[in-house]
Amino acid sequence: MKKPQPGGGQIAVLIVLFFLLVWEAAVSLSQIPVYLLPAPSRILQTLFEHPQLYAQASLLTLGEAFAGLLIGLLAGVLIASLLTLMPGLEEGVMTLAILLKSTPLVAIAPLLTIWLGFGILPKIIITALLTFFPVLVNVLSGLQKAENHHLELFHSWHASRGEVFRYLRAPNALPYLFAALKISAPLALIGAVVAEWTGASGGLGRVMWLAYTNLNLPFLFAAIFILAAAGMSLYRLTVWLERRIIFWQSHPEP
């Protein structure tokens, strides 16, 4: 297993801290008004003054993001599997998927809100739509990219297409699934927030929208901080899972 660069994580933390310090110093030295750019200390203060508000909003947004990601993930894996077992469908289905992908989400989100209301359903749908495509493309290529020498072995066993899929293609696609998750997990947060922005009864997107329309920038930035931390945590979680599940990666091919 490849070891992370020594101190790689620490360096990232140091850079973020340094950036926050410069920000803090710049704001207090130049006396930028708080409605233009609040200092990090002011943002954190806001965050700790309203713990319940932010906890509830975060829970809702993270819940939507997780639900959407799960649906996007399942749909992507399912369709990729289907296309691998029935390659004749690939061109048609991929055309539809790209059509869906190229439709601007900011145009669909308000429509879904109009049709489905301010509840969590439109948020989950938007998030699923956003996270589905990276999963589909990556997993499909993982399923199709089985090594020739493995395929020859399964041929010599006269293995059925289903057996090749189950015992060779599926495990072979796992690293690709994690590559997709690293893209899709942070995207899920964006999906949920953008959907909330178009109209919601709660969530971080709602908090941001309210703060934005009131020019309450400390409130807005507090939500952004939470989202950044959540996105980073989701990514780290994915990497942690990957190291445990794909233990054979980063070893030379036997």
Next chain:
Amino acid sequence: MKVEIAALNHTFFTPQPRPALLNLDLHIPSGQFAAIIGPSGCGKSTLLRLIAGLLQPTSGSILLDGKTPAEANAARQVAWLAQSPALLPWLTVEGNIALARKLLATRLNHQMSVQQALQRVGLENAARAYPFTLSGGMQQRLALARLLIQNAGLWLMDEPFAALDEITREQLAAMLLDLWQPAQPTVLWVTHNIYEALRLAERVIVLSPAPGQMVADFSVALPHPRREDTPAFQNLLYEVRTALNQAVEAAA
């Protein structure tokens, strides 16, 4: 399993058609251990792929105990081992063998267990290890155990030990002979190592540079274990090498 090849031709229809095999006639009796030797690119691997049913010949016929390659493959009667051991990295040593056993279960007519197969290649103590923790030689031994458990009538081997160092290669060649002895399946073993071929095989077939044609056919009637310092061995070594060199010169 008897291998009968008649008037076999194979051409790769790339933008510039490249003939790989030309009018090959070959008869391998059941149970023979035959080595196929030739310069690189002479169509040795193509020949094995045709027999395995991985490729369709341009013309000519291949019969394996009277069956087509596809029929023999469907009966799981043809086992395959190439230079890469093609182990599945997410399965343990025993997991790799167990998967072969499971997928071949419908036709396994013998009762060799995973443990027995591993014992035959001396890997019983590494059963729980993952392939990437094994040396190249151990990985190829694992591939041999997997080959063994298939209990096939024909072993197609495409330079299985070419990537290994010399000492490991000799050990594995000796092991291959041991594994072959009890059931004596037919072996078609592609190599470019004359010395190795003469150590193991009962017959050495020499192919010309591409398009591959049979240029010489030697019977190696020496008892095992073979010593390379005997006149008989040295004579054969000289003859095979001369035949190979002549074929290369004729093509140049």
